[in-house]
Amino acid sequence: MSINTQKNNVLLVTISLFIATFMSAVEGTIVSTAMPTIVGDLHGVSIMNWVFSVYLLTNAISTPIYGKLSDQFGRKKIFIFGIGIFLIGSIFSGMSNSMTTLIIWRAIQGVGAGVIMPLSYTIVADIYSDENRGKILGLNGAIWGIASILAPLIGGFLVDSLSWHWVFFLNLPLGIIALIIFTVSFHEKHVVVKQSIDYLGMVYLSLLLLSLMYIIQLISDLSDNWQPISYCIFFSILLLILFVRKEHCAENPIIPMKLLKNRTFVIQNIIAFLISGFLMGLEVYLPVWTQGIFGYPATLSGLAITPTSILWIFGAFVSGWLLSRMKAFYATMFGLFFILVAAIWVVLLPFTVSFAWFFAIAAICGIGFGITITNGTVISQNSVEKSDVGVATSFNTLCRIFGQTLIVAVLGIVMNRQLTIGILHTDGAKMDMINKIVNVKTAHLVPAKLMEPLRNVIYDSLHKVFWVCLFIVIFAVIVNLYDRILAKK
Incomplete structure (x- = not known):
């Protein structure tokens, strides 16, 4: 795969990545502002923490998978695919009529969000020199900081002026603008080579990350019952062994x-x-x-x-x-x-x-x-x-x-x-x-x-x-x- 930097409008590509980053960063905070209103409308206060946890979980699981797929099939296809999944999750999250439905679509949204940070950094590496790369990554990091400041204000305004549904619908214009700019400005020449996809490796890695995240959740709950934690640790070790063995013999491993x-x-x-x-x-x-x-x-x-x-x-x-x-x-x-x-x-x-x-x-x-x-x-x-x-x-x-x-x-x-x-x-x-x-x-x-x-x-x-x-x-x-x-x- 090669990136044609002469054909790429580097500034436009960078702007599209910044918009996508802002969209993802705002989403991480803005839902917190709207959650009291969401609970008042959909109820389910006992499971509301899963609205956040499942998003982080699927985000973490999908991150390494997107990285490998972008190396195999090209940055452009995978980035567009991930943003598309994120927008679909956003639409149906906003249309949810129960807390359970919202949690399901937040999981889908997290799968899409997993593409944004790693591929943004990867594309920056493709189109910028080492010295300029640090500057762009710094600006990208600053967007997260700006988003963390603006998100509560935006969330409060949307909830008070419109409804909590718009906390999710806000992603549509941002995502569509980012996709249009990215599609027309980013060009890559990807040589298509028939390669096998490490599906079993994906399954092992996903289960391993799921188990590790669940262990963290159990630890955070400060429970004195260490039995479920010990079971999860054993399960995680087993999955790690299976994953490493699979990656050693895989033709195109998820993590070489x-x-x-x-x-x-x-x-x-x-x-x-x-x-x-x-x-x-x-x-x-x-x-x-x-x-x-x-x-x-x-x-x-x-x-x-x-x-x-x-x-x-x-x-x-x-x-x-x-x-x-x-x-x-x-x-x-x-x-x-x-x-x-x-x-x-x-x-x-x-x-x-x-x-x-x-x-x-x-x-x-x-x-x-x-x-x-x-x-x-x-x-x-x-x-x-x-x-x-x-x-x-x-x-x-x-x-x-x-x-x-x-x-x-x-x-x-x-x-x-x-x-x-x-x-x-x-x-x-x-x-x-x-x-x-x-x-x-x-x-x-x-x-x-x-x-x-x-x-x-x-x-x-x-x-x-x-x-x-x-x-x-x-x-x-x-x-x-x-x-x-x-x-x-």
Whole structure:
């Protein structure tokens, strides 16, 4: 397969990818805003979490499959197919008349969404040089940040002015515009070679990812019954063995085993897993600090992490410059240094601290994330053969998704365990008081004499969470150093 960059209108292709990215990014947040209204209309509050979980699940499962199929059949066909599936899922999600039906169509929507991030990154790799690629990936990452800010506003407007159905119908004009621009501006010459499709490998991989996601869900529920978790772990190990054996003998494996023998590729994906988990931990728990301890409203608390999205663009621009002037190890370590400084800073924060410090920490993290995550994508793509760029990019995306999901689940366990211990040692305190104190609208319901002790409990719990985050970053630094040591040998 070859991409004719002379025939491609690179700017138009990039715009179409940005529109698709914005559509996907908004969808990840906008449904949360509409969910109370959806539950009021369709009922099913006991299963509403599956509206989110099933979307993430099918998204994760389809991501590596799209990457391989794009290497086999071309980027254009697979990207158009995925967006089409996403739009079909959006239409029928908006037309759902029960929570069960909505969950089914959200699953379909997630299957389509799995094409957007990995193939966007892959197509950027096809049409941009290494140095410019970092800048474009940075802008693409910034779109996620912008979408996270705008999505609640858009969702609230649509629900109040029209109905919750338009939260899903909004995707239609965006998706159609992206498809039209992409179809007319992107050209590739794909040599059709009769190749077998690894259907059994797809089944094994899908079941493996399903099992792993279910384990994460069980861990997040903090159940003391470890029997179902142990069964799922055993099932996952069995599926992993079957998948690896199948991929070794498959003519066109979904994930070529040679990629896992590529030291640089493996190292970069481990770092992506760890740093993505730290990123999500920061985005989840910094607002808890500002709301639960400072008593700020959710809107102001959300602003605490806004500098991350803004400075991410700068970091991504710097990453392209770094990769063109130094070895990958040093470029990655440069980004990790910023993240490490921020992680240490958070751990050292006292109970009473200026809100401005959170801006500074988020800004430093933004630079570090922009450099490290962009570097990881570019280095992973450059470390494999051209024919494997699609599956390599998808694998990198999958590692980031699982890093965010698994590490946040672990941090949730740490947070909840510490809160439980703190409440047991605070006379008259109950867990529902913690839920009230982190919401400015209900904080006044907590007895005044318990306000300060409970905020100390929240502070101590967050402190433990951020210590875990620091160890995660240190481990990422060690992994990068290990790569350097092996390279010297």
